[in-house]
Amino acid sequence: MSGHEISIDYGEIRLPGISREEWVARVQLAACYRIFAHLGWTELIYNHITLRVPGPERHFLINPFGLHYSEVCASNLIKIDLDGNKLSTSNYPVNPAGLAPHSTVHRHIDNAHCVMHTHTTSGLAVACLRDGLSMTNFYAAQLSGRIAYHDFEGITVNADEGSRMLKSMDGKPVLILRNHGLLAWGETLPQAFAYLWTAQRACDIQVAAQALGPLIPIPDPVLEQCARVSLQFDPAYGAGVDGFNALVRQIDKIDQSYRL
Incomplete structure (x- = not known):
């Protein structure tokens, strides 16, 4: 390994008829599901992390609806097309709300190769606040100018909400779904994780700080400086790969079955 590369032992392909590139994507995504479980970012069998399969088609991998994140592994991820049609064999359905x-x-953001959505307690709590995420802590400041909001329209099963969601996002990598939770996307899985982890920490700190008293505002020039020099999202500095690798090493100490 050299530079900023994901440090996973991908092993042998355990599914017939798939490419090495797809297997690598499967192992990376399965590792990420285990990381979410390790961090407590789970919601029974709900929520999703999706990752595009390398290639010209807009196919992506999603978790089987019915498994806990700690049960997800490379071989049981489901490959689907943009309309939700299964392209790999699975006894589990795909959650239409995901x-x-x-x-x-x-479908609509060409470089959105990974999308993550959570219902963590502090993330959802901030999403329920009228003013949303307050630019009053170290982590929130790094996301200045990178956060969008989308009003709650109920459980996300209606395809026609998509155009309104895209308009709300306006290309920003972090979307706070009001009354609902957090969503982040990235050009790579580690970059999406870096955005979501930073947003989650910002929400954690805000919820804790608001319980103690008034928050200290951060001046706009300082917010601009924080966003500009926050390099963990920048491909030139690995775009989250090193942090992701550190968490993979923690998962490998506990359970390496995600590679199966």
Whole structure:
């Protein structure tokens, strides 16, 4: 390994008829599901992380609806097209509430190769606040200018919400779904994770700080400086790869079955 590369032992392909490139994507995504479980970013069998399969087609991988994140592995991820049609064999369905927002982003944002959505307690709490994420802490400041909001329209099963969601996003990598949760996308899986992790930490700090008293505002020039020099999103500095690798090493100490 040299530079900023994902440090996973991908092993042998365990599914017939798939490319090495798809297997690599499967192992990376399965590792990410285990990382979410390790961090407590789970919601029973709900929520999703999706990753595009390398190639000209807009196919992507999604978790089987019915498995906990700790049960997801490379071989049981489901490959689907943008309309939710299964392209790999699975006894599990695909959750339509997960398909709508993820397929919208994958379909319309060319460089959105990975999309993540969570319902964490502090993330959803901030999403329920009238003013949303407050630019009053170290992590929020790094996301200045990178956050968008989308009003709640109910459970996301209606395809026609997609155009309104895209308009709300306006190309920004972090979307706070009001009354609902957090969504982030990236050109790579580690970059999407870096955006989501930063947003999650910002929400954690805000919820804790608001319980103690008034928040200290950060001046606009300082917010601009924080966003400009926050390099963990920048491909030139790995775009989150090193942090992702550190978490993969933690998962490998616990359970390496995600590679199966």
